[in-house]
Each structure stands twice: as C-alpha cells, then as structure tokens.
Amino acid sequence: MKRSQYSALLTDLYELTMLAGYFDEGMHQKPAVFDLFFRTNPFTGSYAVFAGLEPALHYLEGLRFTEDDLDYLKSLEIFKPAFLHFLRDFRFTGRVTAPPEGTVVFANEPLLTVEGTLAEAQFVETALLNIINFQTLAATKAARIRLSAGDGEVLEFGLRRAQGPDGGLSVARAAFIGGVRSTSNVWAGERFGIPVKGTHAHSWIMAFADELSAFRAYADSFPDACILLVDTYDTLKSGLPNALTVARELRERGHELFGIRLDSGDLAYLSKEARRLFDEAGFPGVKIVASNELDEYVIHSIRDEGGRIDIYGVGTRLATCDGEGGGALGGVYKLVRFDGRPKLKVTSDIAKATLPDCKRVLRGIKRDGSFLMDILCLKEENIASGARVYDPTNPLRNTTVPEGVTLEEIRQTVMEGGEITVESPPLQEMADRSLAELQRLPEGSLRLFNPHRYKVAMSQGLHDLRSRLMEEIRRND
C-alpha cells in the first residue's frame, strides 16, 4: 500500500469538529454522498481541464492519523478521548467516481462524487478541494495558453513565483496535463517524467568580460542544446549579432545553434527582426524563444502582430493562475445524499441551489464526434434522444436531446472500499486527452473573449427531484 505524502492533519479544523460532533450524535457511520464541483468556469472561459485525481486518490488511500497527529489533537483540549480513540483506526473506506485527468469539464457538473460514511466522506473535503481546485485551475490556464500559442510550443518556468516548492510541483504536473510541453522545474522532471528545459540567466553574461565571450563559453558547454539570452545589454545592437557570430562558429565545428531567447522589449517586433536576421544569414533552424510576463492574451496579441516565436516560456502568470477569478477555482464540496435521502442546499438564488442525489454525467456527442452538451441525470435514469433537459440555473430554459446524439458517461468508479481501482495513465495520455477533447468543443468555445458557452443540462428526473425537494423546504419554512 502506497502511503500518502500528506499528513492527515492536512485539513481545516472544522472537518474535525464536525466529525467529533457526528461521533457524539452517533451519526458518523451513516451513509453520505458528496459532490465536488465548481460554479463558474475559470478565467471567464467556457471550460476547465480536470486534473489532480491521482494525488487525491493517493491521499485518500493513505489517510490515517499517526500517534504524533493524535497527540497534537489531544493537546488542543477540544476533543474527547473516545473521539481521539476513534480517529486511531480512522480510514477512508468509501467509493469515488471521477473522470480521467485531462477530461474537459464544465461548471455545475460533479467532478468527484465521494460516497462513504458521513465521517469519512465529510472529513476529506478540505484536502480534496486543495488538490483538485489548484491542479484543475492550473491545467485550465495551461490549456488556454497552449491554445493561444497555436503551433508554438509552451515551456513552463514558474517555479520561482509558485506557492512554495510543492506549489511549483503541482503547477508543472497540471500544466503538462493542460498541454504545456516542458518545464524548467528539475524536481518535477524527476518526479513526473516531464521533459525539462533551460538555458542561462543574465548573471551568466555578467560573469564574463563581455557578451560574446559568455555566449561562446555557453556554446562550448552545450554545443547541441544552446539557447542564448540576447537582451542583457542591447538585443538588436549586441545580443543578436553576437548570437549570430556564435551560430556561425558552432556550424564550423559541426553543430547548430538551437535558439535565442528574448526576455524584454517588444517581443513581436524583436522576434520578427531576429527571424529575418537568422534566415538571411542561412540559419532558418534557429528557434526563437520568448519570455516576460506572458499569458494567453499577450501571446495572442504577439501572434496577431505576426510575431515569429517558436517557444513561449511562461512563468508567473501560469504558476499563479493569474487572470479573472483571482488565482482560484471556486470548487465546493456539497452533501447531496444522506442516510438514504437526497439532500439539497437552497439559497435565495436558484442558480446556487445544489443538484441533489447521486448523479451520472453524460456527454452528448454528435455524429461528427463533436460535443454538443453535457447532461446530469439520476443514477438509475435512462436518457435518450428526444428526452427533455433543463438549464439548472434557469429551468424555464429547456430543450430536447436531438436525434443522432450519443450519450457517453464521462466518469467511472476510481476507488472502491478505499482502494484505487483504476490505474492512473501516464501524464502524456492525460495531455493527449485534454487536447483532443478541446478540439471537439463546439465552434467558438476556445475563443479568448466571449466564448460560446457549452450547455450543461439536467434531466427530467433530476429536475423533478430538485423541484420536489425545494417545495418541501419551502413548506417547512
């Protein structure tokens, strides 16, 4: 059995106080079902790329309190001895349903569904949100950047701006699932098998008497993987001419300069100038790498102006998931069934009412293979063409499932009895999946500005159940 790297104390205190309360009430062993979902697609986009499942499952499988953990909890003087004794043998023994990592997912549909005793299913909330929220957000950001780069390659190098060492690891993993091809983070390379890339910093240039000597020395050490940073002094007057000199010298010795890196200034303009210079000198193969506060919008605008960049190095804005929504996916974890009864959280805003009970997530696929809509239905419900489906945020908007649309369940059981039941595929497979699925979204879904909104509908059965539960709550008021 694989032990998790995470402490059982990786939780908000309220999970433990609730657990203690349920224990006192004798409710802790009753069956419960929770859905993990988010309410708004991140970055004002139309989709998210699901990521973080594998570490989340390892967390669940390895969950247990050590003696040190229990000593600490005892020291807080808020928990009774019987409860601490109960925690000693506490394990996650439930079932988890989820899509494979790299699946394109949407607001309001359950990502993870966690079934177990109330104790175990509630307790894991914080850790699951911590892991899934951030990795899904980062994979989504990466997909947006990768799509904006077109045929260009994207390199992630956000480690120095990430939230600590582990934040950097998570970013690298999630970004690869979202379509980024390599990372500067060596630890992530070793841990996850992601290709690592890198060249040198300005300090390399400054450690030598002049730029040309610095370039030559670097080319000597890495004749076949040499990328020269050309903006330390002056990109056009000094950096590019010196890089060209080195390219010629390398060729004389049977090597080819791999590329140059632009790290400041007008990247669209400078990349065109660099391309022209190297092309005219007979070096069409020299790659142009660019970096400096890049994100999907900046890359889009550089390409719009005819920039000639081959590899985009993206750091801060990927590592921090900068953009609309403030660096966080608003994933939540809600009780949908308890002790044999479907549960609903109502609010004054119907759009925020949860969707009760155990659900399936069906993806409606057209004959040409493109995705039409997702449908959330009850577990036992059968949906086919002609079925009426409803907008969960406004049930007055409803439609029928068209002819010729096939419905595929996007989730599967990934953990049963607390044990992982599905082997996690290689990261590359997750990355392939995300790219392939993104290409199958309806036209306009990938647009950066005002994208087409993918439809997520609820079935007749789910609609009726929710209406009935709402009515019951209203009557009790």
Add this chain to the structure above:
Amino acid sequence: MKRSQYSALLTDLYELTMLAGYFDEGMHQKPAVFDLFFRTNPFTGSYAVFAGLEPALHYLEGLRFTEDDLDYLKSLEIFKPAFLHFLRDFRFTGRVTAPPEGTVVFANEPLLTVEGTLAEAQFVETALLNIINFQTLAATKAARIRLSAGDGEVLEFGLRRAQGPDGGLSVARAAFIGGVRSTSNVWAGERFGIPVKGTHAHSWIMAFADELSAFRAYADSFPDACILLVDTYDTLKSGLPNALTVARELRERGHELFGIRLDSGDLAYLSKEARRLFDEAGFPGVKIVASNELDEYVIHSIRDEGGRIDIYGVGTRLATCDGEGGGALGGVYKLVRFDGRPKLKVTSDIAKATLPDCKRVLRGIKRDGSFLMDILCLKEENIASGARVYDPTNPLRNTTVPEGVTLEEIRQTVMEGGEITVESPPLQEMADRSLAELQRLPEGSLRLFNPHRYKVAMSQGLHDLRSRLMEEIRRND
C-alpha cells in the same frame, strides 16, 4: 545537522546548465555575491513584510544531491561525468545576510545577500526565490488585511484554495508573521504552533432534520467553543433566531455561545442586525464572525459602513495573494560582485539598473522612533547626518540625512560557512515585529489607496560606483 525537506532538484534546469558551464570554464570556484530583491512593493502598497528566511536557511543548510538525483540528471544526457561527480559533494558553504522575518522592507533594497563560490551562490537562486517570494507576498497580504480589520481579529482559512498542501502550509506560516492570529489549517497548527480555529460547514446543517436540531447538536459537542453558521436557509428569519435559542439554552446549562458566522449576503448590514439582536437579548459577548471573499478592501468597506464584525475569516484572497500584481512578488536575484569586482546589470531603463557590490541597508530612525527612510550604502561606507543620498530610480532627486536621525542596520549575518548562525525566533516574535514596525512607518504609509511612498535612497559611495560602472559599460558599447 537538520536535513532540508526539499530536494536539491528543486531548481530551474538553467541553474544546473549554468553551473555545468562555469565548471567547464573553471570559473565555478570564483567568489560571487548575489542580491535578492524586488522592484515594486506588492499590491500597489508602500511596503512588504519579509518572511521565509527560516525555511530558506534550512534549504541551504541541507542542500545535497542524492544518488537518485544524480541518476536522474545523468539520464538527461546533457551533463558530463566530471560535472556529475562534482555535484556529488556539492554543498552550500557560503554566507547569507538578511533581516529577521517580520521586518518591514521595501522595493529595491537587498533582502538576502548571498556570498559564496559562483557555483553555490548561483545554484540556489530558484529555491530562494520560490521560498522568499511567496512567503513575503503572503505575509504582506496578511498585514494589509490585518491592518484593515482594526481591532477585529483575522483568521486564515485558505487551505482549500491554496496551491497544494505545501502552499497551504506556507500561507498559514506567512500570514501569522503578517499579523493573522489563527488558521483553520490543522497541519500548520501542528507544524508551526499557530492557534487553530474552526466550526462547521453547511453540510452539518443539512445532515440534520432542521437547522435548530443541527445547532443544538453542535452546541452539545462544543458548549464552550460553539460558533454557529447561520446562513444555510435564511440568516435573518431562521439562522439568527435559532442561534439565539441555542444561546439561551446554553446559558441555562452554564455555558455561553461563543459566536455566530455569517457567510453570505450583505455582511455590514447583517452584522449590525445580528449585533442588535444578541445585545438586546442580553448576549453582548456573542462574537460575530464573517467570511465570504474577504480581503483588505472589502473589510475596509464593511467597517466604513459601521459593520459589527469581531472576527474576519479570510480564505481565497489571502491564500492566493489576490490583488494588484497578480499573486506574485517579482523578486529577482542579481549578481552584484564577481571575482573581486562589483557588477552591474544595465538596461535602457535606469530604474531597472541593479545596485552593484556588497551593501548595507540602514534604516533612518527619527527621535520619536518613527522610520524616515532607508539608505543603501557600500559595506565600508560610513553614513551620518548631513550625508547626501540619492533616489536610485532618479539620481537627480537627492537629499541629505537630517540631524537627529539615527541609522540602524536592519540585516545581519544569518549563515556563515554554510551553517546557520542565528537561531530563528518564535513565529510570535516575528508577528510582533511586523506589527511594531508597521506602526513606525511615516503617516499615510498604511493607507490602502495611494499610500505615502517610503524613501529608499542610495549613498554617495554607491551612487558614484554605479555611475562609474555605467560609464565603463557605455564606453565598451
């Protein structure tokens, strides 16, 4: 010797390629000095709170490549055997100068200065930036939030939105240094001794037949630490009246309700209503806790409208360091001295030129104890009242150090020969320091909008050295 929790592979690949290059050139043992600093105060504010030193020093002290690390690097097929052999005994053996954590610091002044061989001082760049950037950013965000809360207490509960488990730990630690009094993160409580707080979620309410039963059950389990979440159904019609009922029942049994929590709606209005209700019913001691996308601006506006909140629960926007600047401190790490010579990185923008050579950071303190300005000077330089000092971003702006101002060095040697020389104080001491220093800033510095800009000046000696080096580079052009 304390081993670091961090792998030596916690680095950008380019640190290793540069190291390999320096090794090839025989330059790797030459002495070098790097400064770690940032160029802009975060969040459009006037200051930052320095944090992250203790973990950074542990990283440096424990730095070594394991056999697994070396095997991985070998597998990349870009490093020569002699270099990999060199890495086997690679250690950080240098000197580090830094302020204590919790010190208020400013743009353009060196936080860490790292002296050692070129190899070791360059190699640690990425890890130091990763650790210091984020913790300093989070401590600063926490200080801003804490100051906006006035007499109110701030509780950090951002774990579910942090960048992975370790991101959550870093946030909790840094936030405490910045003045946040407690965390929901139990792991952080155990690791760092930070007080942990928490209550229950909406799911607690939903697991019971009705809200009042849920409140009663929670109060039964935690009669002396009971905070009731009152917005599951309707705050005014249901949540607050039910909480009041429980407050009365608790008092009959000799306990007092600790508080209620508002998590949605108009927090200013609802907190005033809640305060009135409990005061009129004879429960002036019941605390009002509020949460829901809080940050320094929202808290400021709630207090501005007379909101009556005692404890602010701050999650997402603290954990992600949301705000102007996009969740990242732009800390950089620049070569300032190499092989016995001061070094300078020039750019077309004088404001971005680095400050060369080993420096001291002096804080000018007025007779009343308030801070007037910081002065960066050369190591051997003596500065006193009457000395002329210059704005590094625009040397035409200059002034003299007034009479009666004492100059205190804010940094000290914290590592010598690769070993930590100063015991890290308790986190509480760091938190006390940050609060005390913030109170000593010039009037208007703590304002949220358009704050007074604290002056960071350079000495005559530093000014002259920089001018001379710039002139030399210009002549070589």
